[in-house]
Amino acid sequence: MGVEGRDRARTIDMGAHALSGQLGKTIQRLRKAYNLSLSELAEQSGVAKSIISQIERNETNPTLATIWRLSQALDVSIERVLSAGHEEPFIDKTTKGDTPVLFSDDGKVRLAIFGWIKTVEWLQWYDVHAEPGGVLESDPHQRGSIESLSVIEGEFEVQVADVVQKAKAGETLRYRCDRHHIVRNVSDKPAHATMVCILKAAVMD
Template identity: 75%
Template sequence: MAPRGRPGLDDGAQIVSGQLGKTIQRLRKAYNLSLSELAEQSGVAKSIISQIERNETNPTLATIWRLSQALDVSIDRVLASGEDAPFFEKLSRADTPLIVSEDGKVRLAIIGWIKTVEWLQWYDVTAEPGGALESDAHQRGSIECLSVLSGEAEVEVAGHAERVRAGETLRYRCDSPHVVRAVGPEPLRATMVCIMKAAVMA
């Protein structure tokens, strides 16, 4: 049985389109995927994807379907998109994953892209005064960036603490256990970005 959403045309049918290669390349770059990564996710050979992007071959419908699945877009969009078509992906509040600290005072809304989670994580942080978020060590060389929008935070890493106030950004290594605390009388609101596998700092 064919997977849901698979086109009903002959899988061997070739697609001829002057914009197809540019569309595939634009979508791949929008997802920050290398040719090798797209090849791995789609099951289409890297050399074939490269030829498609350079408009050096007319791919079969089955090939375009596999690429569209890997790029998480409909095959209609791949075939119909013009070069300047915009990319939009909206996530509702209800669909945004939420992490709550053990003390229940800190909430992290995961607003980053799931496709980049292995190297880039992005959170919207809200915390009541006194709330603390304790985190285990991330991968060696990882860097966390905390930008405080309102309130005040204290970040503790390896026994050293630093305060961050509204309008300030603190960057710190997070490859050892670390704690972010909401200090002061006001609730904390911040954006936190974790860059995984960053270059190890001296």
């Protein structure tokens, strides 16, 4: 596994422990809005009654799979379940110094992690800067995952198995990233892109 793969894995492991303290209140509010008892929600979601009770009291950090099952049973999006509050506005700021940065094995591709820690288990996004000839080689992500590379400057090439496609500034490549994939800067100048990774399996399990 390359440095990107290892650091992504560590970042994902952190995600389950960074959920909002409002999560339990949100689950409880939605459950009561549907007039469901703890037992009924447990039966419909497949999540143990004791676990739901702990979540509502904010005594545990549930996995994304657990939150996904609860959101399906409550017929709401997982984004709403994870929101800070039903109508509570907020502005979250990450400074430049606090933005994690990863480098490819050849040191020529720099990825600044712009994604939010609360969404890292199913949605990640990066600011990508690559020197000429820079190569970012990645191990497969969860099955069903999709990556989207939107080129801002220069030209990138993406290779998935034996399939290769290029994109210039203003163009976007979307590709399955649940298999070995490679991103290259094939221009003779520094290239810049935004990369978004949707880890489908993380919310479908």
